[in-house]
Amino acid sequence: MTTDITSGTNIFTNKVALVAGGSRGIGAAVVRRLARDGATVAFTYASSPKPAQELAESIVAAGGRALAIQADSADAAAVQAAVAETVKAFGGLDILVNNAGILLRGTVDEFSQEDFDRMLAVNVRPVFVAAKAAVPHMKEGGRIITIGSVVANRTAFPGASVYGMTKSAVAGLVRGLALDLAPRGITVNNVQPGPTATDMTPADGPHVDMIKALVPLGRLGKDDEIAGMVAYLASPEAGFVTGASLSIDGGYLA
Numbered sequence: 001m002t003t004d005i006t007s008g009t010n011i012f013t014n015k016v017a018l019v020a021g022g023s024r025g026i027g028a029a030v031v032r033r034l035a036r037d038g039a040t041v042a043f044t045y046a047s048s049p050k051p052a053q054e055l056a057e058s059i060v061a062a063g064g065r066a067l068a069i070q071a072d073s074a075d076a077a078a079v080q081a082a083v084a085e086t087v088k089a090f091g092g093l094d095i096l097v098n099n100a101g102i103l104l105r106g107t108v109d110e111f112s113q114e115d116f117d118r119m120l121a122v123n124v125r126p127v128f129v130a131a132k133a134a135v136p137h138m139k140e141g142g143r144i145i146t147i148g149s150v151v152a153n154r155t156a157f158p159g160a161s162v163y164g165m166t167k168s169a170v171a172g173l174v175r176g177l178a179l180d181l182a183p184r185g186i187t188v189n190n191v192q193p194g195p196t197a198t199d200m201t202p203a204d205g206p207h208v209d210m211i212k213a214l215v216p217l218g219r220l221g222k223d224d225e226i227a228g229m230v231a232y233l234a235s236p237e238a239g240f241v242t243g244a245s246l247s248i249d250g251g252y253l254a
Contacts, residue, residue, distance in 0.1 A: 092137055
């Protein structure tokens with residue numbers, strides 16, 4: 001996909017962002033939006049380097065600055081190294097977006113402990129690890145934003161208990177981090193998408209009609225819509241918003 005950064009607002013000029021899990025879906029939409037609005041953007045990917053490089057190259061070709069970094073979010077050392085590489089390449093870090101996540105389904109009687117540990121390692125621990133690594137490089141006005149999920153409030157389907165738990169844990173962690181970092185002028189917020197057309201919930205998937213029936217607006221969300229919420233929270237306009245979990249869900253939780 002071609003990235004058009006000519007129509008942005010430039011509100012993030014001279015800002016450096018790192019998006020964990022930024023090569024596809026919501027993460028890639030966030031990368032494109034921040035770049036469009038003037039940010040220099042590094043992003044991580046766990047595998048499949050080709051789409052990651054293509055995304056970075058499209059931003060550079062349009063006049064922006066971008067860097068794709070291979071890092072498995074389940075590997076704490078790799079997460080720390082991605083922060084360090086971003087700072088080394090671009091001279092600082094102003095915006096951290098934690099987007100990496102996996103969804104493994106199964107009812108409690110069939111869900112393995114290995115899968116339980118894997119979900120925590122990918123969905124929860126990196127939020128803490130990345131924030132801890134990023135904060136020493138952030139100045140007043142820094143932004144930390146996590147992509148959670150409305151399943152923190154409403155699981156809706158059997159087999160998603162552990163996924164819902166990880167997203168509830170993220171929401172709680174964000175509230176605590178917001179208090180820890182408020183004296184430094186760094187805000188921390190959580191974006192909770194509802195059903196959104198991504199790899200996890202394909203627009204042509206077998207259960208999409210059932211999912212749409214739970215959304216009052218009658219459709220799946222778009223990754224660009226989620227990216228818009230992230231851009232707001234990263235902007236100066238959101239300077240008084242911290243510790244919040246903001247749902248963008250077409251009325252799913254209404």
